Every structure is written in structure tokens, then in C-alpha cells.
Amino acid sequence: MALSIAELIADRIDTMPASERRAAQTLIASYPMIGLKTVADFSMQAGVSSPTILRFVSRLGFQNYPEFQSALQDELAAQLQSPLSRTASPSSHGRGEASPMLEATLENIRETFRHVSEKQMREIVMLLSNPRAKTFLIGGRFTDPVARYMAAHLTIIRPNVFHLTGQESNWRDQLIDMGKRDVLLIFDIRRYQDSLVRFAEKAHQRGVQIVLFTDQWLSPIARFARHVIAGRTAVPSPWDSSSALFVVAEALIGEITRELEAESARRIREMEDLR
């Protein structure tokens, strides 16, 4: 990666004229917040004129002020996504660090849960805890196994759970049985599948309540969804990670099971009898 803007400034600050240097120091002092405000704010804070600010960012190599701001934002975003501080592991354990893949995954899971409110969880649990409303599950190329995993559990604790499998035309035939009270749980991460989007749209038109598990960039299906879980998927690997979504799915399964405890206990007993 190229130098951070802070480094860039440190690098060139002594080639700058006095006023621009003041701008630089002002930015460094409260890095990077003042750079996200307007040129006027920046100039006022630094005690110089607007054009000086613009000449300053120009000297840093940016074509214009918005470009400079975008760079700052990108830097911030990267910084927020990888809180390096968390290494905490006692290095006495022979192996100093765990694999970056593992760390990234753990952080993804944490971050994903951070963005899911309890209320949201509860509402989804409620939605999926109504045994009289049919629940359909489906996923994309790589995420369908997660849908299957959820379906495998839900099927046990309540009736009316259906995992949609096979060809697209097959799903569509199931639409006829979906109504306003029913729930469709979709897993869709990049690259989002057209077939799923089409299906979600049709279901939405029938009034089906859609719960979407997607990545942080949100599948277009979010448009039709009543609830959206946005999981972090970025890992140092050629593939995106579905681990965070998997863990969320497990958490949901647990809570739904508790919610249905009374009713499902009898059901499970009956099932075992049937063997």
C-alpha cells in the first residue's frame, strides 16, 4: 500500500512554505478529523486562508479537495476494520501468533455481532418461532450449506420448515404455498446470484417476510427484506468467509430453540419414539 497521508505529510512538511506548514500541523494535531470537514473549517482552524488549504492538499499530490477527503476516509475505514490492538495472546505459548486467517475470522465474527442489535435478534427469533407460519430457507452457491444447517435444526424443533433445493424452477413452484404470514430466510453473499434476487422479489410480491443473511455490502435482496444480517466476510484468503454468518445462524438456532422449548420438547420426544 502507498504511504499513509500522515506519513506523506511528515515527508514533505519541510519543503512547504510557512502557511501550508501550519495547515499540515493543524491536520496532524487532530488527525484526521479536521480534514473531513470543509475547506473553510479547516482554514479557520489553521488560521490560514482557504486557498492555502487547497494548495496544501495539492502539494500532497491530490487533484482536488474531495479526492483528499476520500483518501482520508479510506484510511479511516481500513483502520476501523482492523483494530490491531487486540493481539492480547500471551506470547509465552511457543507459537507467538495465531494465523492471520484465524484472527481475521474471529474479528469478523465479533464485528458482525457488534452490528446486530439485540432487538433485531429477538424479532428474527420471534419470526422464526411461529410454528404455524411456514419457514423456507435457501442460499447461494456457497452459503446454501449454512441454510441447510439451519434447516436441519429448525426441522427438529418445529413443523413447517422447508429447505428449498434443486433448480430455480423448483423454488418457484413453491411460491404458490407462500403467503403473508410466512417467512423466507435467504443467504446471499457476493457475488450475488441473480436467481436468488429474482426469487426474493417474487416472494416479496406475495407478501412473504424475508430475512436476509448477506455480507457487509448488502445483497440487492436487502431491498425486499424485513430483516438484514450483514456479516463480515473479508479474510486473507482467496475466498470470502461465511464463518460469521454461520455463527449468527447458530446463535439464532439456540435462541429459537429456547423460545420454543415447551412445545419442542414434546415434539422431540415424539420423534425419538418414532425411531
Next chain:
Amino acid sequence: MALSIAELIADRIDTMPASERRAAQTLIASYPMIGLKTVADFSMQAGVSSPTILRFVSRLGFQNYPEFQSALQDELAAQLQSPLSRTASPSSHGRGEASPMLEATLENIRETFRHVSEKQMREIVMLLSNPRAKTFLIGGRFTDPVARYMAAHLTIIRPNVFHLTGQESNWRDQLIDMGKRDVLLIFDIRRYQDSLVRFAEKAHQRGVQIVLFTDQWLSPIARFARHVIAGRTAVPSPWDSSSALFVVAEALIGEITRELEAESARRIREMEDLR
């Protein structure tokens, strides 16, 4: 203390109309970066119109968009200055801790990796990176989705990957094609399935190399297995957790992909051409 904007959103998101909710979710998904950009950027990202964004921030209680942005920036600034006190819980857990379910899962994952040696990982990677040796995958009632997940990826990067599905008699018929060079990857956690054990034994007799993903109490299949990954599965939930095994699976997928990079790159290109 005033509520953070993320909390504010979680609080009111269900009183919002569909489009505004979409804006809210988009913001939460990549919090808070998109909120620092222009209304046009924000609206485009969320797939709604500019006025919807403005109505959204208005509903949050801000007089205008710049005021909203300033609030976001203030929050960011506070967060950056005290990197330790990352506002951790938008979910007002009262106790200020994340859910026990989440913590247990994270700990399980860590612990699982701690017990997997690097050499073991490398050997499994090697075993699964030989495209000329057939690789069969199968799992139990709840773990088969994880097997499917792995199969979905492996199928893309190399030939001769088969997920064993359907009835037990069906698997057995596949035995005929398994030999000493081939690999059978089995997922089996409590309660261990007899059918899997039987199958593993038969495969073992044919000299098939078995890689077993199980829980910390080890499925009886461990007896036949060349490599055993023992994942932690205990969580405060009525069910056991497969998250740790899932993460290990993902880690393996990543490393195998890298291992086969050269060969699989061409394969993937060919595949995309076939669409």
C-alpha cells in the same frame, strides 16, 4: 451519555418505512463511513433516493444532513482517541458484555486451533491438494452442511471431488471407486452416527485415507482416521456448536486453494468461460 447514532438507529429502525430502513441498514453495515460521504453517494449505495436519506436523518432527530455528519465525526473522533473503549455493545446488554453464546463460540474456535498443529494442517492440505486422488466428503445429520460447504469450494479448484449424499446404501455403492490413494473426509460429532462409523470402517478396510472432523470426545471413527481434527463444540445452548469445525474447514479451503493456485487458476478461468 447521549446515545450513539448506531444505538439510535437500532432503537428506531422498526418505526421506519421500508426505504428508510434500507438506508439504516446500509449505514449500519459499513458504519459509519458511508454516512460521511455525500447524500448522493449514500443514496446510491443504499439504492434509494436522496430525499429518503434526508428523511432518514431527519427521523433520527437531526435538523439537516451536515449536522448528522458532524455527529458521526464527533463519535468517530471520540472512538479514535480512546482505542480501548470501543463502544463494544450497541446491544445494551446491561452488563456491558457480549452474549455468552458469542464468547463461548469465540473461545471454542481459539481453543480448537490451539490444539491443531501446523504440521497437521499442512499434511491435511497436502492430502487434499492432490487432484489425482479422489476426495469424498460426507457428514452427519448436522455436520453434513459443513461437508457440503467444503465440497462446494473444492469442486471449483480441483477435479475428483465428490460429496456423498442420499441414503447409506448409496454411499456404499461409491466404495467400489475408492482406493488407497483416495481420501475420505468425514464430519461426525455427537451423537455419533452408526451409519457413518460403519461406512468409515469399510472405507478404511479398502485402504482409503480418512480425515476426521469431530468433537473433543472423538467419534469412534478416530480409530480409522489418518488425521483427526477435534473441535470444541460446547456452548450455552441446547445444541452443540459446529462453528469451530466450520472455521477450520474454511482455513483448510484457503490453504488448499493457495496450494493449488497455479493449477486451479486455469481451471477457474475455463469454468467461467463455460458459463
Next chain:
DNA sequence: GAGGCGCCGTATCGTATGTTACGTATTTTG
């Protein structure tokens, strides 16, 4: 099935913002 209500996007408007031209001040150089 008709009427009413709320949601949401299109199009338009005013303005705040970044940008540029230019003139004055300051420093540098021979």
C-alpha cells in the same frame, strides 16, 4: 371496490462549497 393516507422518487431550487484569478506582501537573489 372506492376512498384516503402515507411512502417514495422526480425535478427544481437556493446555497454553501471548492476553485480560480489577481493583486499585495514578503522573501530571496544578484
Next chain:
DNA sequence: CAAAATACGTAACATACGATACGGCGCCTC
């Protein structure tokens, strides 16, 4: 010390940004 070059701010400008008015559409109610 004079003259040139550079630095810097004032002021005018254009763009793009946020804000708003309006109309259509879907949804619920009766």
C-alpha cells in the same frame, strides 16, 4: 539595495450539494 520570484489572502465564480415541492403509486380501511 534593487529587482524578481514566491507566498498568501481577497474576492469573484461555477459547480455540485443539500433541501423542498409535487405527483404518482401502493396499501390499508371501511
